[in-house]
Amino acid sequence: MIPLYQSLQGDNAPKTPHKDCHLGLWYTRFFNRYNAQWTLKDTAKQEWVSSLANKRCGDATTLEQQTLRLLRLVNALEGQIAVCKTTWHFATGLGLPHPVENGLAWHPTLGVPFLAGSAMKGLLRAWVEVWDDSLSDEERLQRRRTWFGMVKGEEGDEQDQAGKLIFFDVIPIEPVGLTADIMTPHYGKWYEQGHEIKGHDMATLLQHPERLPADWHEPVPVPFLAVKHAQFLVAVAARDAKKKELANAALESMIAALHWIGAGAKTAAGYGHFVRNETAENDLRQKQQQKEEEKKNAAKKAAKKTQILAELSSDLERELHKDLFNAPNQSIAEANATEWLDKMEKRKADEAQEIAGMLKTFYTDIDKWKGGSKKQKEKVKRVKKVLGL
Incomplete structure (x- = not known):
């Protein structure tokens, strides 16, 4: 086959x-x-x-x-x-x-x-x-x-x-x-066929020179x-x-x-x-400890986010927090923030204030409230306008 x-x-x-x-x-x-x-x-x-x-x-x-x-x-x-x-x-x-x-x-x-x-x-x-x-x-x-x-x-x-x-x-x-x-290996035939030789006297062995374990054989x-x-x-x-x-x-x-x-x-x-190799052994143990610390810190961070989310008073706050602070990564969080900027400008004054306040906290946490690119400055300007800053 x-x-x-x-x-x-x-x-x-x-x-x-x-x-x-x-x-x-x-x-x-x-x-x-x-x-x-x-x-x-x-x-x-x-x-x-x-x-x-x-x-x-x-x-x-x-x-x-x-x-x-x-x-x-x-x-x-x-x-x-x-x-x-x-x-x-x-x-x-x-x-x-x-x-x-x-x-x-x-x-x-x-x-x-x-x-x-x-x-x-x-x-x-x-x-x-x-x-x-x-x-x-x-x-x-x-x-x-x-x-x-x-x-x-x-x-x-x-x-x-x-x-x-x-x-x-x-x-x-x-x-x-x-x-x-x-x-x-020199003695392939001996390993393969040596057991077939009947008798171990010299005369019998010499009748099968190709099977003997001798150094005259060519190596394979x-x-x-x-x-x-x-x-x-x-x-x-x-x-x-x-x-x-x-x-x-x-x-x-x-x-x-x-x-x-x-x-x-x-x-x-x-x-x-x-x-x-005790050096490699110690490095491995340190790497494991580091991974365990990272795992514990991630668990604490997740627990803290869950606690904060539970303490939020309105559905709007919870939705904002989920999109901005519980996103899989910062890139997705920033994309969500851009979407919330558009929503902010279409909401009633009290909801717009709530959204603007959360956006300010988000941009501050990621060090983009002050400075940044021209596009980022424009985003901050829109938030400040709603907050009256």
Whole structure:
């Protein structure tokens, strides 16, 4: 089945991604290097990967909003966060199916590479059970049961129990830089067909020289897409918000695991290692506090306007106040004021005075009662005429 609508096939098919598109969707679903016979030239895969190299993916505003939402959620749960930056390249999801043979794990809505919460849980468990030499066997068992849960009958567990930690997806806090990378495996036939060799004596093995894991084989270049540099928000919380010490200890272990073990693919080759960036972390917290203050101030302002509106004595005052002081923005408010100028000059004297008084207050609040353009001066003159000034 042809994967594109007829209007997008052939010469009409998109050749490059739109600047605001979901790059993960483009990279994963719009591979366009096949010819009419559905075959690929030798450089097709490398060209496809290189087409996204040195690009940045993700919308800065959307990522900031998502990051602040996650931060609010973690704070509400009394959890812990850290900002960790890559020390070199980072690749995750290479085992996912893709025409170039190596995929990349993309966030479905944010369009950026990420680490699923389940991956962080597995990384932390590996750190606790294998890597953390500071723990005794008893402490290791206790952490495994407390943090990750128990399965009755497994490793001495006497009951089924969920772990006491909540793991969140690890998402970038800003747009992510991408790079084209390449691996050169020598032993492809050994991995694919080595298990078919019957017997492991030297004579038998030498009958299949093309399948042996030997250095005489030519390397096979395999391109893949990786993260060049990025900063990620790492978060964890205890299911019981009162047990902050669980989240504190888990976060410290997560940071150590990201640094020493690494996350994603090819960690033994230096990929996927992170260090904590406390400066970015503090900036993020300050940004959240600023947003919270803005939200509180906006709520207070709205409440004050509602109170003033309720205290107005006439329908005319309430209508004026709504048009001038409760407009979506100043441009709309000024347009409304111009309309009220015309209405003012057609109303009875007492209503005209009421309208003029409100217009004076409005123009004073926006610093346009004194001075301004020639048109603005004419508007003020009309108000003053009604007020007898």
